[in-house]
Amino acid sequence: MHVWAIANQKGGVGKTTTAVCLAGLLKEQGHNVLMVDLDPHGSMTSYFKYDPDDIEVSTFDLFMHEGRVPDDLPSKIILNTTESGIDLFPASTSLATLERKVSSQGGMGLVISKALAKLWDQYQYVLIDTPPILGVLMINALAAAQRLLIPVQTEFLAVKGLERMTHTLGMVMQSTKKQLPFTILPTLFDRRTQASVHALKQIRDLYGEQVFRETIPVDTKFRDASEYAKFPSQMDPDSRGVRVYRHVLEELLKEAANA
Amino acid sequence: MHVWAIANQKGGVGKTTTAVCLAGLLKEQGHNVLMVDLDPHGSMTSYFKYDPDDIEVSTFDLFMHEGRVPDDLPSKIILNTTESGIDLFPASTSLATLERKVSSQGGMGLVISKALAKLWDQYQYVLIDTPPILGVLMINALAAAQRLLIPVQTEFLAVKGLERMTHTLGMVMQSTKKQLPFTILPTLFDRRTQASVHALKQIRDLYGEQVFRETIPVDTKFRDASEYAKFPSQMDPDSRGVRVYRHVLEELLKEAANA
Numbered sequence: 209m210h211v212w213a214i215a216n217q218k219g220g221v222g223k224t225t226t227a228v229c230l231a232g233l234l235k236e237q238g239h240n241v242l243m244v245d246l247d248p249h250g251s252m253t254s255y256f257k258y259d260p261d262d263i264e265v266s267t268f269d270l271f272m273h274e275g276r277v278p279d280d281l282p283s284k285i286i287l288n289t290t291e292s293g294i295d296l297f298p299a300s301t302s303l304a305t306l307e308r309k310v311s312s313q314g315g316m317g318l319v320i321s322k323a324l325a326k327l328w329d330q331y332q333y334v335l336i337d338t339p340p341i342l343g344v345l346m347i348n349a350l351a352a353a354q355r356l357l358i359p360v361q362t363e364f365l366a367v368k369g370l371e372r373m374t375h376t377l378g379m380v381m382q383s384t385k386k387q388l389p390f391t392i393l394p395t396l397f398d399r400r401t402q403a404s405v406h407a408l409k410q411i412r413d414l415y416g417e418q419v420f421r422e423t424i425p426v427d428t429k430f431r432d433a434s435e436y437a438k439f440p441s442q443m444d445p446d447s448r449g450v451r452v453y454r455h456v457l458e459e460l461l462k463e464a465a466n467a
Numbered sequence: 468m469h470v471w472a473i474a475n476q477k478g479g480v481g482k483t484t485t486a487v488c489l490a491g492l493l494k495e496q497g498h499n500v501l502m503v504d505l506d507p508h509g510s511m512t513s514y515f516k517y518d519p520d521d522i523e524v525s526t527f528d529l530f531m532h533e534g535r536v537p538d539d540l541p542s543k544i545i546l547n548t549t550e551s552g553i554d555l556f557p558a559s560t561s562l563a564t565l566e567r568k569v570s571s572q573g574g575m576g577l578v579i580s581k582a583l584a585k586l587w588d589q590y591q592y593v594l595i596d597t598p599p600i601l602g603v604l605m606i607n608a609l610a611a612a613q614r615l616l617i618p619v620q621t622e623f624l625a626v627k628g629l630e631r632m633t634h635t636l637g638m639v640m641q642s643t644k645k646q647l648p649f650t651i652l653p654t655l656f657d658r659r660t661q662a663s664v665h666a667l668k669q670i671r672d673l674y675g676e677q678v679f680r681e682t683i684p685v686d687t688k689f690r691d692a693s694e695y696a697k698f699p700s701q702m703d704p705d706s707r708g709v710r711v712y713r714h715v716l717e718e719l720l721k722e723a724a725n726a
């Protein structure tokens with residue numbers, strides 16, 4: 209089982225879009241995929257027409273057993289999506305209360321890892337979507353993942369945020385004593401804007417090889433896909449955005465095979 | 468002193484851009500303005516070239532006195548911006564630990580209101596920027612504000628998020644026993660995309676009068692402005708985006724005068 213986390217403390221950079229798009233493309237290659245929604249706002253859950261305000265069992269419930277995960281709980285949480293072979297661990301809005309609820313308890317950083325371990329033979333790939341804030345949910349995602357994808361908007365403020373993300377990553381790696389390779393994915397790139405071009409150059413200068421060689425262009429088909437609960441590659445397999453995500457996936461699969 | 472909060476639990480919808488743009492336009496009208504950054508990611512603080520990872524005194528310090536605010540602390544936090552007449556209460560990244568630190572203490576919802584009360588004669592307008600998550604920081608902003616602005620991206624997922632924001636607002640109004648009028652501000656509108664046009668219609672159907680009559684268009688000048696730490700109205704007073712924000716401000720000032 210390969211677990212990939214998609215994270216960035218900056219909001220609206222395409223985390224959910226990246227997770228959903230890659231899930232659709234993995235399925236095309238015949239893999240079984242689980243998408244995990246750890247965002248209290250539940251964008252990924254809403255994308256597939258479930259209501260994060262009204263979910264009976266969700267990722268929130270995994271945290272209600274003082275750090276242990278009952279054997280049968282993970283499979284009770286699983287929901288179907290519009291595509292067979294891609295399932296969802298939904299989020300509930302009560303995740304927003306988690307930070308306060310579990311702050312005094314130790315050992316809450318490995319809940320998601322433990323839950324996924326119980327499903328190791330059902331899914332080949334797991335994609336974890338995270339909220340745009342550093343906290344117990346992001347720590348869980350980073351601790352469970354073997355690879356991290358950091359979507360970054362190509363704009364000035366994003367560069368500063370990236371420093372913080374890699375700084376956070378360093379802290380988590382120290383405490384989990386595990387290396388977590390990451391790929392920076394420039395998104396919402398608009399080559400007509402000076403700011404976009406400048407920011408991209410800055411990101412490539414600072415992070416070199418860790419930045420994917422292509423940029424995800426601004427592509428309106430992504431918004432259309434979320435309206436119809438379709439994976440972007442189902443909506444339009446040959447759109448500019450999906451084409452670049454296919455190349456991203458090729459690269460990630462090559463690295464996963466070598467790992 | 469008029470206090471306006473800008474909030475939405477969805478990330479990347481233009482909260483920081485809205486706060487900064489309106490601050491610049493208020494100054495043009497001769498008002499003294501304080502911008503308050505309550506986002507642990509510190510976009511507003513970074514916008515003006517301060518480093519949220521390396522700030523000596525910030526909004527975080529206001530919360531370190533068990534709910535009381537020492538008389539002299541608020542004025543110690545104030546930083547200048549590129550424009551005289553507009554000051555900044557900076558954020559520090561340690562705000563991300565606040566939820567865990569203060570969760571067991573009561574009375575932490577009014578810290579920002581208390582801090583602003585000590586500056587009532589120095590600023591006519593205060594604009595509070597919030598993180599994209601429901602928690603003690605957003606509650607503080609809503610409790611301190613007399614008006615709420617909710618920027619909403621015109622896309623399908625945003626409509627669902629709006630329900631949640633108005634739901635949260637209802638909860639806060641119940642506990643503070645205060646009415647908080649709000650304006651929904653459709654942003655990043657791209658009339659060429661079906662999804663944008665559909666989403667806007669849905670938002671207008673659901674919320675009627677509470678939605679501003681115009682939409683903020685996609686305008687690349689906003690990204691340019693953040694790169695040069697300039698208020699968008701300084702960067703290009705006549706850009707399409709700034710023109711609509713001027714109309715937004717006219718409407719808000721009219722309502723503030725009648726309040």
Ligand SMILES: Nc1ncnc2c1ncn2[C@@H]1O[C@H](COP(=O)(O)OP(=O)(O)OP(=O)(O)O)[C@@H](O)[C@H]1O
Nearest residue numbers: 219220221222223224225340425426427431478622
């Ligand atoms: N390459 C792209 N081109 C055009 N629109 C995009 C692209 N990527 C994402 N979007 C749109 O931008 C918006 C934000 O994307 P998304 O919700 O995936 O970001 P996020 O980082 O998950 O946000 P949050 O911080 O709220 O979780 C959505 O409306 C999405 O459809």
Ligand SMILES: Nc1ncnc2c1ncn2[C@@H]1O[C@H](COP(=O)(O)OP(=O)(O)OP(=O)(O)O)[C@@H](O)[C@H]1O
Nearest residue numbers: 219363478479480481482483484599684685686690
């Ligand atoms: N009308 C607009 N046209 C084009 N770009 C815009 C517009 N409004 C905001 N932006 C850009 O979109 C990005 C997100 O905006 P901003 O950071 O203000 O959103 P936010 O809601 O504050 O995000 P967060 O949830 O991370 O706090 C920024 O790069 C900003 O420059």
Ligand SMILES: [Mg+2]
Nearest residue numbers: 223224247251
């Ligand atoms: Mg998201």
Ligand SMILES: [Mg+2]
Nearest residue numbers: 482483506510
């Ligand atoms: Mg912001």
